[in-house]
Amino acid sequence: MILEFYRLSDEKITELKNQPEEVYIAYLQDNYAYIFGKEHKENDTVFSLDKTWDVIRFLIIQSDSTIDNRLSKIYGKPLTNNSNNLVNFLYSEEVKSINSLLQETPIENLRQFYNEEKMEIQSIYKASDFDWIFLEKEIEILKLAFQEASKKNSGLIINIG
Numbered sequence: 437m438i439l440e441f442y443r444l445s446d447e448k449i450t451e452l453k454n455q456p457e458e459v460y461i462a463y464l465q466d467n468y469a470y471i472f473g474k475e476h477k478e479n480d481t482v483f484s485l486d487k488t489w490d491v492i493r494f495l496i497i498q499s500d501s502t503i504d505n506r507l508s509k510i511y512g513k514p515l516t517n518n519s520n521n522l523v524n525f526l527y528s529e530e531v532k533s534i535n536s537l538l539q540e541t542p543i544e545n546l547r548q549f550y551n552e553e554k555m556e557i558q559s560i561y562k563a564s565d566f567d568w569i570f571l572e573k574e575i576e577i578l579k580l581a582f583q584e585a586s587k588k589n590s591g592l593i594i595n596i597g
Contacts (some may be wrong), residue, residue: 439489439511441581442468442593443481446527449591453515453525460515464523464595483581488574489596490560491550495575498549499541510534510578512594524594528585531592535582543575 442464444452452460467475468482475481485492493511500507512524526534547568585592 437487437489437596439485440469440595440597441483441485441578441585442475442595443483443581443585443588443590444593446591449515449525449527449593452593457516461523464593468593469595469597479577479580480584483577483584485574485577486570488566488571489578491555491566491571492575492578494555494558494560495546495549495571496538496541496578498551499546500537502537506533507537511596512592515593522596524596525591526594527591528589531582531585531590535586538579538582543572543579546575 452463455463465473467473470476478484496510497505497508509526509530512526512530515523515525550568550571581592584590
């Protein structure tokens with residue numbers, strides 16, 4: 437399973453939240469997920485993470501020392517109440533808040549939280565199969581997604597699929 441971040445305005449996220457699931461899924465697929473989609477611009481409006489996203493989330497959440505556990509919200513809230521929903525969102529203010537913490541956290545510091553035993557207990561997909569250099573590149577993509585969305589005062593849709 438991959439994970440993609442789509443950079444959209446807060447207004448567009450709100451509009452999608454008010455649509456039936458089949459409508460917003462089709463919109464996201466046609467415009468963002470599809471590589472020839474109107475809004476698909478790699479590392480600008482679309483940021484893709486490989487199967488490592490679960491490992492990355494673990495590392496980032498483990499590194500979070502904030503009182504409100506702000507980084508635990510890195511993959512957002514469900515777009516709708518549908519229990520099968522794999523589309524989440526973050527509005528621009530949440531993105532900015534998370535981004536400031538991500539940018540302050542050097543990737544090298546995340547390495548200390550890499551614990552295969554803990555990850556396997558939490559059923560993280562193939563926790564021991566990833567090379568650290570590959571993980572670093574994927575973490576950079578995640579940080580870039582938040583950085584670009586923050587700069588452009590945008591929210592993020594998170595598509596797990």
